[in-house]
Amino acid sequence: MASTPNYSPASPQRNLQKSTPHDTSHSLDVRKQLRTHGLLPPSVESHALQAQRCLKQLASKTSPIEKYIYLSTLRNTNTHLFYRVLLENFNLTTKTLTPVVYTPVVGLYVSWKDRGNIVNVLRNWPKPKVEITVVTDGSRILGLGDLGVNGMGIPVGKLTLYTGCAGIRPENTLPLCLDLGTNNEAFLKDPLYLGTRMKKVTDAEEKEFLDELMVALNTVWPGIVVQFEDFKNPFPALERYQHEYSCFNDDIQGTGAVILAGIINALKTTGKPAKDQRAVFIGAGSAGVGVAKQIVEFFQKEGLTEDEARQCFWFVDTKGLITNDRGDKLAQHKVYFSRDDNDGQQFKTLEQVVDYVKPTMLLGLSTIRGVFNESILKKMAQMNEQPIIFPLSNPSSNAECSFEEAVKHTGGKCVFASGSPWPPYLYNGKVMQPSQGNNVYVFPGIGLGAILSKAVHISQEMIYASAVALSKATNASEINHGKLYPDLDRIREVSVIVCREVIKEAQRQGLDRETSMRGKSDEELDAWIRSRMYDPYKEHGVVEEKVAGSPLKKSLL
Numbered sequence: 001m002a003s004t005p006n007y008s009p010a011s012p013q014r015n016l017q018k019s020t021p022h023d024t025s026h027s028l029d030v031r032k033q034l035r036t037h038g039l040l041p042p043s044v045e046s047h048a049l050q051a052q053r054c055l056k057q058l059a060s061k062t063s064p065i066e067k068y069i070y071l072s073t074l075r076n077t078n079t080h081l082f083y084r085v086l087l088e089n090f091n092l093t094t095k096t097l098t099p100v101v102y103t104p105v106v107g108l109y110v111s112w113k114d115r116g117n118i119v120n121v122l123r124n125w126p127k128p129k130v131e132i133t134v135v136t137d138g139s140r141i142l143g144l145g146d147l148g149v150n151g152m153g154i155p156v157g158k159l160t161l162y163t164g165c166a167g168i169r170p171e172n173t174l175p176l177c178l179d180l181g182t183n184n185e186a187f188l189k190d191p192l193y194l195g196t197r198m199k200k201v202t203d204a205e206e207k208e209f210l211d212e213l214m215v216a217l218n219t220v221w222p223g224i225v226v227q228f229e230d231f232k233n234p235f236p237a238l239e240r241y242q243h244e245y246s247c248f249n250d251d252i253q254g255t256g257a258v259i260l261a262g263i264i265n266a267l268k269t270t271g272k273p274a275k276d277q278r279a280v281f282i283g284a285g286s287a288g289v290g291v292a293k294q295i296v297e298f299f300q301k302e303g304l305t306e307d308e309a310r311q312c313f314w315f316v317d318t319k320g321l322i323t324n325d326r327g328d329k330l331a332q333h334k335v336y337f338s339r340d341d342n343d344g345q346q347f348k349t350l351e352q353v354v355d356y357v358k359p360t361m362l363l364g365l366s367t368i369r370g371v372f373n374e375s376i377l378k379k380m381a382q383m384n385e386q387p388i389i390f391p392l393s394n395p396s397s398n399a400e401c402s403f404e405e406a407v408k409h410t411g412g413k414c415v416f417a418s419g420s421p422w423p424p425y426l427y428n429g430k431v432m433q434p435s436q437g438n439n440v441y442v443f444p445g446i447g448l449g450a451i452l453s454k455a456v457h458i459s460q461e462m463i464y465a466s467a468v469a470l471s472k473a474t475n476a477s478e479i480n481h482g483k484l485y486p487d488l489d490r491i492r493e494v495s496v497i498v499c500r501e502v503i504k505e506a507q508r509q510g511l512d513r514e515t516s517m518r519g520k521s522d523e524e525l526d527a528w529i530r531s532r533m534y535d536p537y538k539e540h541g542v543v544e545e546k547v548a549g550s551p552l553k554k555s556l557l
């Protein structure tokens, strides 16, 4: 539970400006002024009691969709309360806020037929000041595949995290879903499908559309930060725009940064240096290649040449080990890690590759549940004192293995991080705590850093700086408990650290147009960042229990 800052109740005047009219924390006087007297239940409640009621109502919802709709409604009708509930119960986010949605949500849909007119569609968005947008074409949502416009829950969920974790004002965020068709036959046949009923456009057509979109976004909101999310073929757009606009791809770069931070800490845990590492990846998509390239950069800073670093990686995709002489035409993004030292040998399965490579680390970004099976995990434990096991596919139903499976089959020796959350596991009388290498540790800080520094673009060095910052953000207690990442309830503190280092890198490279904070100390920069973060407690005050000493009604939980 995040500690609630001890702010005095905001003055009714400030309350009137900032809070929502139907807030049951309003006194009778305030209600009379707002003319809501009688429109609300009579009891005047503390904010804590309001939040408790939300949790109880949420717990009564049985399905993820019901929970999502409840929280979406709360977010749209009582923003401050929503973010207080979120910040005080952070574990809700990953399970509740980003499910697949089949109902219209608050966001902007831009369709293929809007070509030539995208700027006018953007101008329909009711908020004048947009600082950041998360855009998806719905073509690869988590490990769930092509969901077309049903993928809008991801931009909405991620922007909620930008606000909750980095204090980017909710009204300054824009969830954006591109309606460019879908190859999901079930949706094309579903009369309730909310998107244009057409096959997905070609890559060339999507390029043309994105070119217009980026110009339109920067016409309406100059300098807007654009985060690309869950595109099936994300590399071309990133290469095209990353040096022209303030943008990044979270699946490639965000994942690269968050997992690099975990690997830096994993190597500290095992004590085995970069030069002795042998990494096997299953999954050679945007995330897998993005992660490996980020680790290559780290290995080079550890003293390896680029080629020596690259040689530490072996990739497995649907056809087995990726080699130059496998006989198929490799997608461009796979070529960099394709092996040329296999002496003509080809390996079809992950287990064959594990036997061949004898890896020190196993990373899964494949969407294939259970592919880190018992036999493979046991071999990893035989080959390594402390095998590094990172099953990173989301959601949990797609994870390469669970935390329990990893601990059990490596005899409690694994150094573990996953993409989705897993419960602690009791093993040999010891409660083992899993680490979660979720992008939420970095993308909020990257986005806030780009916004506050007004960076002309988000350089690879700024992304790398976010990874190193995160790796150093774990405190002594977390390290003592074997954690590779900070506790999630420290996420706002972590986002300040990540944001600060991203801004400093932008300043170092002269990419910042906001130059007032150049040369400031870390403490000064942190204070400046915090002063710009939306904080529901500050904005909405904290109305305590009226009757001194009355315990909060536990029955509501």
Ligand SMILES: NC(=O)c1ccc[n+]([C@@H]2O[C@H](COP(=O)([O-])OP(=O)(O)OC[C@H]3O[C@@H](n4cnc5c(N)ncnc54)[C@H](O)[C@@H]3O)[C@@H](O)[C@H]2O)c1
Pocket (backbone or CB within 6 Å): 140, 141, 142, 143, 232, 250, 251, 255, 258, 282, 283, 284, 285, 286, 287, 288, 316, 317, 318, 319, 364, 365, 366, 367, 368, 392, 393, 394, 395, 398, 418, 419, 420, 437, 438, 439
């Ligand atoms: N930090 C995180 O938690 C995080 C971040 C980004 C992505 N992810 C997850 O990583 C997974 C992959 O994301 P992506 O964007 O790279 O997707 P992608 O579709 O681009 O890549 C998936 C890759 O997995 C491989 N693959 C698929 N089926 C396989 C099989 N049967 N055998 C071997 N290889 C197979 C293919 O090489 C494919 O390229 C998803 O589950 C996504 O949710 C997690």
Ligand SMILES: O=C(O)C[C@H](O)C(=O)O
Pocket (backbone or CB within 6 Å): 141, 142, 143, 230, 250, 251, 393, 394, 419, 438, 439, 440
């Ligand atoms: O960042 C996440 O939580 C999800 C990730 O972007 C993914 O595609 O799995």
Ligand SMILES: [Mg+2]
Pocket (backbone or CB within 6 Å): 142, 229, 230, 250, 251
């Ligand atoms: Mg993603």
